[in-house]
Amino acid sequence: MEQCAYIGLGSNIGDRELKLLMAVAELGKLPRTRVTAVSPFYETEPVGGVPQDNFYNAVVRLSTELAPLELLERLKKLETGVFHRVPSQRWGARSMDLDILLYGELVLESEQLTIPHPRLAERRFALQPLSDIAPDLVHPILGKRIVELLTELASPEKVVRI
Numbered sequence: 001m002e003q004c005a006y007i008g009l010g011s012n013i014g015d016r017e018l019k020l021l022m023a024v025a026e027l028g029k030l031p032r033t034r035v036t037a038v039s040p041f042y043e044t045e046p047v048g049g050v051p052q053d054n055f056y057n058a059v060v061r062l063s064t065e066l067a068p069l070e071l072l073e074r075l076k077k078l079e080t081g082v083f084h085r086v087p088s089q090r091w092g093a094r095s096m097d098l099d100i101l102l103y104g105e106l107v108l109e110s111e112q113l114t115i116p117h118p119r120l121a122e123r124r125f126a127l128q129p130l131s132d133i134a135p136d137l138v139h140p141i142l143g144k145r146i147v148e149l150l151t152e153l154a155s156p157e158k159v160v161r162i
Ligand SMILES: Nc1nc2c(c(=O)[nH]1)N=C(CO)CN2
Pocket: 009, 010, 011, 044, 045, 046, 047, 048, 055, 057, 090, 091, 092, 097, 125
């Protein structure tokens, strides 16, 4: 069955805009998967306390028949195979980060994967692009719309649409 999944994209190494564009193209090549929406791109201040360059962030909506763990494996393969991501510090710089933010209404907590993404509601760099393409989507645990979560967000981190 086709499910609607939202993927968070982030890069702060190299040509960040080109990398986001490439990531959208690669997501569109995944088997049994279509890209059905792409958010605007944002330049965002790094979150997490590690001094590093600003990120570019975006969110892509997929319609996919891949199961959550299959999708996760595919995203990891893209991170390492296409974007040469290397293991790095937690919160540190990365060539490309591809995170499953939401997968239908699914709530999942396993060793490999937690859905919804556990820090989604705290991250302006994810909520802002998500609310551009899915403002009325309801967070399956918090029971609030994405646009409400964004409005309630206290963190001052700067995100600038490019
Ligand atoms: N603005 C921003 N900050 C981050 C990001 C990111 O994608 N955007 N990703 C991180 C590693 O998960 C750590 N900090």
